[in-house]
Amino acid sequence: MLMNGRWTSDWHPVQAKDSEGRFVRQQSSFRNWITADGAPGPTGKGGFKAEAGRYRLYVALICPWASRTLIARKLKGLENLIAVTVVNPVLTSQGWGFGGYPGADADPLHGVAHVHQLYSHADDDYTGRATVPVLWDEQTDTIVSNESADIVRMFNTAFVDLVQGRPDLYPADLAADIDALNAEIYDRLNNGVYKAGFASSQAAYDEAVAGVFAMLEQLEVRLTGDWLFGPRFTEADIRLFVTLIRFDAAYHGLFKTNTRRIAEYPRLSSYMARVLRLPGVRETVNLDHIKAGYYSIKALNPTGIVPIGPDHVTQLLESVK
Secondary structure, eight states, X not given: OEETXXXXXXXXXXXXXXTTOOEEOOOOOOBOOOBSSSOOOSSSOOOOBOOTTSEEEEEOTTOHHHHHHHHHHHHTTXXXXXXXXXXXXXXXXXXXXXXXXXXXXXXXXXXXXXXXXXXXXXXXXXXXXXXXXXXXETTTTEEEEOOHHHHHHHHHHTTTTTSOSOOOSSXXXXXXXXXXXXXXXXXXXITHHHHHHTOSSHHHHHHHHHHHHHHHHHHHHHOSSSBTBBTBOOHHHHHHHHHHHHIIIIIHHHTOOOSOOGGGOHHHHHHHHHHHTSTTTGGGOOHHHHHHHHTTOTTTOTTOOOOOOOHHHHHHHHHHO
């Protein structure tokens, strides 16, 4: 991680833990917002006006949080407004790096080797982990945000005058219900798989796995229509999908969430296929990057061997091309 702007120790998956051995995730530190007129958003400072070609999104295709932002960018039609740089999926001792892997890009702005160098460029006294996604402002040469939930919402609203006629991912009449479901999905499933995989006690692991599969059972029952809120696709669906598509390929084995596979849930499986068929979503999923990235975590897979399967996920992705 970075300490006062300098890289001090090898990357490790466990960011923090509590006294019971539960995995604790680091909070995002850059919380500014792009807005239509550059006014301040709900957090941070202002000055980030929605303009074409001004912003760049740094992502890892392995990362579900980063993939949320990629999907929102696609569904809101922002591809020609916001550039994307994809990092190397294989985590090194210095965390995320650039280039050196098929489909990974070099850093086009500063020519740095690692994402943590972007953080220290934006704040030479930064202390913390260097995570993705990173939303970068090329005009002021700094980080706008590294919080995926905020980025999804600013993509939903900030550029509506530049790209119209796109679906509202956070409609006002559903906002309270979306917030409530988001919180539950995040705690028990999105972050729940990580709490299982990075647990440092049996009790913490048992608790996390129970939460993961209770949430999956609840969602399987809920999905009687196309989406989580019936006919309307929302940001809650994005949150669910990014975990589902990684589950059988990574979390089931590597994170020991192996009670059941998503393939054994008929409604969740059909739902996952429907999301993949939405315009642009399939392009955000790279199974090779996902497996290469997760199975590069030495604390969980010291040999670095990447499994061949699962065939059913490969076949699903190929069927949507």
